[in-house]
Amino acid sequence: MARPAARARLLTLTGPAGVGKSHLAHAAVTAGGDGGVEEAGGFLGLSPPPPTIWVDLADAPDASALWTRLGARDAHEAAGRIADGGLLLVLDNADRLVADIALDVAALLRSCPGLRTLLTSRVPLDIRAERILPVGPLPTGPGSPAEALFAERVRPYHRPGVDSGPGQLAVGEICRLLDGVPLAVEMAAEAVGTEGPRALLERLERGDCDPGRHRARDTPERHRSVAAALTWAAGTPAEGDAALLRALSVFDTYVDPVAVRRVTGLGHAAAVAGIDALLHKSLLLSAPGQDGEPELRLTYMARAYHRARLAADPRELRRVLDGHAAHWSAYAQDTAEALRAGRHLDQVLPAVAARLPDILRAARHLTSTGDHLAALRLTTALEVPLLRHCLAPEAAHEAEATADAWAAETAGRPAARAAGGEVAAGALVAVGRWAVDRGEYARAARVLERAETVAAELPVARARVAVATGELLRRRGESALAVGVLDPAVRRLDAEGDRRTAALARRALALLRAAHADPEAERPLLRALDDVPDDAALRASLLTALARVRRALGRDREAHETAREAARLLMGIGDPAQVAEALETVAVTSGGADGDEQRRHAVARVLAHAEAVRRRYGVVPDGDDAAGELARDLARSPTARPLRELRRDAERVSLHDALVAALFAPPPADGPARTARRGTAPHGLTPRQHQIALLVAEGLTNRQIARRLGISEWTVTNHLRVVMQKLGCASRVHVVRAVQGGTA
Incomplete structure (x- = not known):
């Protein structure tokens, strides 16, 4: 404070009500023990310190209290009394009298060259001699x-x-x-x-x-409650200011001119002028935002105070909340467009997280007013940050409930179903995909079944539901059913020009073919990559799948390069499930636990990062246990202890840093080419499926197999279901006979 004050003849401490302006003035004027502030003379650039007159104007009805304290009847007489003598005049709590005293203080300063003035008020005097020092809230956080x-x-x-x-x-x-x-x-x-x-x-x-x-007991009346403090500080605000404060009170986070326009109906110029007026009166807090633009908000005290007044008028409350919801709906669509255009998530996620209370409030308001489709559009637009990055997993439950409410409301109304079915089905598909990534297969099946019902009369929407259902079936090991669902969905989507969803279907089909060692398994992926040249995140997911397919076909070096390209594309745009899969694919295509210690350490680092990402975001592997096998191999190798340390160190690794580590993973060591999986097990069984079939033949239960292999019992059940389908076996007994008879 000393630096601006040393050159000032009038220093005004401004800030919101309750921020401590008077306390800071006291600390400056008195010996300065509190907070280490200099003595008054040094603080105001005077040595020795001048006489000080402190005038508390909190309860003064008008400016006469100031002149009385100076032993005068008016400003002219006060100037005569001060004359050329040095004086420090402190005008505390001048909020209500600013307009009355501003010109008189300016005249005093002109007439009395030895006068220095320290003023505390929410509102500055707005005269030329004034220097303003904003006083902000205290820092928060541990030890703050x-x-x-x-x-x-x-x-x-x-x-x-x-x-x-x-x-x-x-x-x-x-x-x-x-x-x-x-x-x-x-x-x-x-x-x-x-x-x-x-x-x-x-x-x-x-x-x-x-x-x-x-x-x-001796607390001033204006400080006895939040309402008293704000009422005293605001006095009788202009109706325009009061209406704007009531409107802004619905925002839990930040506001800007666009938000003001949407909740008030004002034009741009009027919105900007309104914000400037509130800032000038210290009724809004301002802080630099992530994009360099100021972020403005009400304090908690002011927000709750004005929100209570807004609630007294239900009609005005409904109008403002509708505008609030419209603003955040538009924000959600803009954010979705930015993500599709390739904007990095490290820019989007912090912004969405900072505004999350308002986003969720808007969705709930839309649902409560019966605008279910608008609520679903908002949630679906923000699927990536809310669900896939787990900023608000509760949004999945709310989207389900909202879709169910819409379905109940439109039952027996075909026209309404046709108009909104695509939106409702799309929201349920988003929730279903999220549940699949988390391994909540039963929930995903229920959600997708409801989506299929909603989309029953909408062919394209039904095909999109089928693609999500096919992926669920693939993950559960029900290969034949998955193919039966995905093949017609691809044809329908191709016919309708929905290349993006068709690409997702082709991805699932390619992985299904690779599980059977089909040498043509990569063809659907190459077609999908041609179809979506501009969607970087989807292309990365397709490349990861292509790497897995090429590995299954024995082309390890080619698979590794493809996986690294997927990791590169995911930098800044990949969701946790995509990143974890890419990391695991890079690791398993790097040569496994073979090679020297340096190679094993690099592979173990990438694998530890993948495990950490899965734990943190609750996403599970999709059935290919190659990464699990690699982890167990590493745990049995000399890398076991470093692997444990890497796992501990990886707990808080960012997605970006994990992907950087993948880019530096070593390629497979030179050596004889690995043969495709077709040659490792009969009847198209993968090595893991063949291993489980042999253990069944040994008489082990599913639980015993899970313990021996270090995988879940659910995974064993899924693998065994696929084994039975591929071998045409109706029971475990038939599997044993097939194995012992040499057909497996």
């Missing part, structure tokens, strides 16, 4: 000044519950929720009682914005 203030103000007999464990975590969340505004933090701390900070946090999250029920 906000938490220290909270701990200091908690009553001594309640302190043990806030200085460690869950209580301390709740305190940190309270300080963050209250934006680090000192007045709000003090009130919250004083409100902690026998219920503890967690109960207080729950109250605040419900919107109980007035925790200040146990304030000290």
Whole structure:
């Protein structure tokens, strides 16, 4: 503070209500012990320090209180009394009198060269001599000044519950929720009682914005509650300001001119002018955003206060919430377009995460008002960040419920079903794909069955559902059923020109063919790659599948290069399931556990990253256990101990860094070419399926096989189902006979 103040004759401390402007002024004027602020003389550039007159204008009805304190009747007489003498004049809590005293203070400064003035107010005087110093909230976070203030103000007999464990975590969340505004933090701390900070946090999250029920007896009336503080600070705001504050109170996160226009109906110029007015009066907080543009928001105290006033008018509340939902629906569509255009996720995900409360609130409002399709469009547009990157997995449950509500509402109304069926089916397919990636196959089957019902009279939508169903069947090991579902879906999608979904179907078909060692297995993938030249994320997924197919056909070096190309494409755009699959494919095509220690270490690093990504995001392998076999081989090799250390170190690795490690994975060692899987097991069984068939012939149960191979019992069941289909066996007994008879 000393640097701008040293050159100033008038320094104005501005900031939102309760931010501590008066406290900072006291710290500057008094000996400066609190906060290490310089003495008044040094602070204002004067030595020795001048006499100081402190005028608290909080309860002053008009400007006469200022002149009385200076022993004068008006500004002219006050100027005569001060004359050329040095004086520090502190005008505290001048919020309500700014308009009355601004020109008189300007005249005093012109007439009295030795006068220095320190003023605290939400609103500056707006005169030429003024230098403005914004006062912001306290920093929050572990060990922050906000938490220290909270701990200091908690009553001594309640302190043990806030200085460690869950209580301390709740305190940190309270300080963050209250934006680090000192007045709000003090009130919250004083409100902690026998219920503890967690109960207080729950109250605040419900919107109980007035925790200040146990304030000290000598607390000024304007600081006894949030409502009192805001009412005093705002006075009687202009109706335009009041209406804008009520509208902005529905936003839990940030606002911008576009948001203001959508919730108020104002034009661009009026919206910008309204925001500028609120900023000028310290009624909005401003911080630099990720894209360099300012991010504006109300404090928690102001938001809750104005939201309560908005709720008093149900018609206005509905209009504002409709505008809020329209804004976030448009934001969702813009974000989806940006992702399709290749915008990096490291730009999109933080922005969506920061705005998540508003996005979810908008979707719930649309659902509550019966606009189910708009809610589903919003959720589906943000499928990648909300579901695939797990920013809001609860959105899957809400999308299901919303689609069910729409289906119930449109039952018996064919025209309504035809108009909205594609949207509802698309949302259910998104949830179904998410459930498949998480290994929730039973849930995925239920969701996709509902999607099929919704899309019954819509051929294209039905084909899209079939592609998701075919992928589910493939993952469950039901190969014949999967092919039967996918083949007609591809034909329909080709006919309708839906190349993207057709490419997903061809991907599944190619992996099914590779499982049977079909030498033509890569043809569907090559066709799919030709069909989607501009969709980088989908092309990466197709390339990963192509690498797996080429590995199955014994072309390891070619497979490795393809997998590395997939990893390169996924940089910045891949979702966790895609990244994990690409990492595993790079690892298994690098030569496995063979080779020297350096090679094994590099492969183990990539594999550890893949495992970490799967654990963190809850995504499961898709049935190909090659990565699991590699991990077990590495665990039996001299790399076992380093592998454990790599797994520990990989827990927090970013998707980007994991993919970088994959790019540096070694290629397969030179050696004799590996033969395709066709030669390793009869009847098109994969090596894993053949291994399970042999263990069944030994008399092992599914559970015993799972334990021996280090895989889940569910995976064994799926593999065995495929074995029985391929061998034409009706039971385990027939599998044993086939194996012992030499047909397997």
